[in-house]
Amino acid sequence: MARKLGEILVEKNWLSQEQLDIILKQQEVSGKPLGQLLLDTGSITSADLRKVYSEQMSEKYASVITKRNIVLMTDDIENLANLMLDHKTGKKAWEEWLDAHKKQGVLNKRTERAFTALSQSLKNCESGQPGAEFVPLVITDKELFIAVKPSSSLEIIFNDNLFNFYDLSTCSIAVYVVTDDEYSTLVDTYRNISESKDVYNAVVSTSDAIDRTKKSVEISAAMRVDLPRRGIDQEVRDARQLAFAMLAYVLNMPSVTDLHLFNTSNGVYFEYRTDGELVIEQERGFSPDMGKQVANVIMQLSGMNYTKRVPQDGQFEIDFRPTNGAPLHYFVRVASARSVHSIDAVDLYLRFLSSKNFDTSLEQLGYLPWQVDMLQKAVEKPYGIILITGPTGSGKSTTLYAMISHLLKRDDKLNILTVEDPVEYRLDGVKQYQIDEKAANAADRITFPAMLRAAMRMDPDVILIGEIRDRETLDIALNAALTGHLVFATLHANTAVLAIARALNMGAPPDILASVINVVIGQRLLRKKGQKGRQAVAEILDVNFNVKSAIAQRAEEIDLYRVAWQNGFKTMEEVAQEYIKLGLIAQDEVDRVIGTEYRPLREQFMHEFAAPPTQQPVQPQPQVQQPVQPQPQAQQPAIEQTEPQVQQPIQQPVQPQPQAQQPAIEQTEPKPARPKQTEDDDPFSF
Secondary structure (H helix, E strand, O other): OOOOHHHHHHHOOOOOHHHHHHHHHHHHHHOOOHHHHHHHOOOOOHHHHHHHHHHHHHHHOHHHHHHHOEEEEOOOHHHHHHHHHHHOOOHHHHHHHHHHHHHOOOOOHHHHHHHHHHHHHHHOHHHOOOOOOEEEEEEOOOEEEEEEOOOOOHHHHOOOOOOHHHHOOOOEEEEEEOOHHHHHHHHHHHHHHHHOHHHHHHHHHHHOOOOOOOOOEEEEHHHHHHOOOOOOOOOOOOHHHHHHHHHHHHHOOOOEEEEEEEEEOOEEEEEEEEOOEEEEEEEEEEOHHHHHHHHHHHHHHOOOOOOOOOOEEEEEEEEEEOOOOOOEEEEEEEEEEEOOOOOOOEEEEEEEEEOOEOOOOHHHHOOOHHHHHHHHHHHOOOOEEEEEEOOOOOOHHHHHHHHHHHHHHHOOOOOEEEEEOOOOOEOOOEEEEEOEOOOOOHHHOEOHHHHHHHHOOOOOOEEEEOOOOOHHHHHHHHHHHHOOOEEEEEEOOOOHHHHHHHHHHOOOOHHHHHHHEEEEEEEEEEEOOOOOOEEEEEEEEEOOHHHHHHHHOOOOHHHHHHHHHHOOOOOHHHHHHHHHHOOOOOHHHHHHHOOOOOHHHHHHHHHHHHOOOOHHHHOHHHHHOOOOOOHHHHHHHHHHHHHHHHHHHHHHHHOOOHHHHHHHHHHHOOOOOHHHOOHHHOOOOO
16 A cells, blocks of 8 residues: 555654644644645655655556656656646647658557547546546657646646557656646746647747757848738748847947847837837737747747746847948847736847957946056956946946956956956957856756856866856855955945845855955946946045954944045945046936935044044033133133134044045046047947
8 A cells, every 4th residue: 555645744753743733733724735745844855756656656656657657756846747748749749740741551449439538538638537647748659757736636637548559669757746836837837838829830840940050030121111000910921030130229329238029908018228228119919829920939048948937037148240340240039928918928028249359448347546556456466356336237247357458458468367257258368268057957057156166176267257146156256365365246235235144145255255356346337428428436435554444343334334434435426426527428317326314424434534533522511611611711811722723633633535535536536538429439339
């Protein structure tokens, strides 16, 4: 007799009897299957639960498994859905296969009836009778792979009448046992493949034209003429042609970085971001059916499963030939999510990363002269960490590569390695490596920590880390800096000071972080005043000994700001005021992108350090001498005499801040070259 699920779990020591009793009581109240409760409570993983289900089913249906020579298997749900997709396992595939066998005279009436019954059962698998539930994964002359629920009966599924056809062949049968939720996902996949004409007419028909062996797809600006305006009959057009026309139309825009394809109640529209501004194309949308087909083409290009409802992400590459100029190569990241407007409607979000050869210097970034000097000094240090932070699309990679380029100009014999996702620029003299955390084959996946550990064995002088995402990557970066390497990295945080706080919250030991951090840069891109392109505005935190001491003591955010401000630190908002004086950006753009969050804090610090430090010990003296009436008049001249003496030390801490920075403003005013910067010279035009 087959063991119960709970018994197997207890025998494997995956659950104690007490834990099982508690979950069984919860099951009585909720009515949920035991396996689902185990997943909900985190008592077991999906992979382990599938193994237990398979073991239980092998005991329960041992005779059927032996008779049919069935192999019980388990696999990840995504791999199974892709298996169905690759084999186009749906109603039409069955019908075509049946017709082919009829023409060959292989089927007699008896086997044809059996096969027809099987085909009908598979067609209606999502509404099958209890015990008969299964989903086909692969169907060929020699193979039958199906997925079953834990409650499915192999005796009912593999009855003599239904599977008589397979008795006449040497068919290999595999049964994958999945959880209830996973089974529902596979049913949706089968239904979409069976019932959606898009799968066969739109995507499958174009699959031969999309060569997956090629590194990238080729698109030219001329293709954009194939993108019709709304109201024109689109149904007769090829979905792949329309998808490429949309990509060509968007990529031909100046400095484009993003494309969004989204569903509405009136159809499918797209929008794109250029120079940081989102532009909605109201006149160039698609009908719901054609929009779905266009989305399917892009999902197929990026390696996604277009039958899945869960959010996905993928990538592909484009070789784009613009109307004028040299060809461009783009690395395209794609993210998907199901829309509320239809059960099978998908919204797509594409980010274009230009992998052009890098030729931007620190001086060309548009930084203020005193900031360029600070960065040059930081880059020329022999070891430590230079951290840059900011939101996605704020030009972090451009700034990092400008610093790397500066290093190469000083010493072209340095061994510089980069680990990125993706590699956005190509730079001669640098060894660049791209991670791949989502390769279909788990053995082929490359993570940041794994690649960084390998890089540390490659005798590096300098390491660039595309992004510090987790504690393990952070630890490797800290250790690299501790062992004498210069490390450049990005980290997602809103400001330079908050980047320090985030690193501490990720688990960086305060004393080690303080000892290796050299400079932290916070950056934003702002639209230029009256010009195309965007201006980088950055705050640069020079981590000197005073700031290091505050970090080592794990100072709070406000205390870190106080120490930094005392040592001449200027926030992005303060730096932006200098660009406003130069006529490069407008105040409303500063308020929109940077905000005024830290203005009250700066005013608080100015008030704190403006108060004379000698006033506090002086104030108690009149209170002690209050009983003596004549003395207050005698003290007035004493106070008047001390005022000029007190003001000299007062301005010393304040002096470095406004006065040290002002020469930088004066130096830049006679050089209005940056306001005349053309779009082609803009390092942040992608």
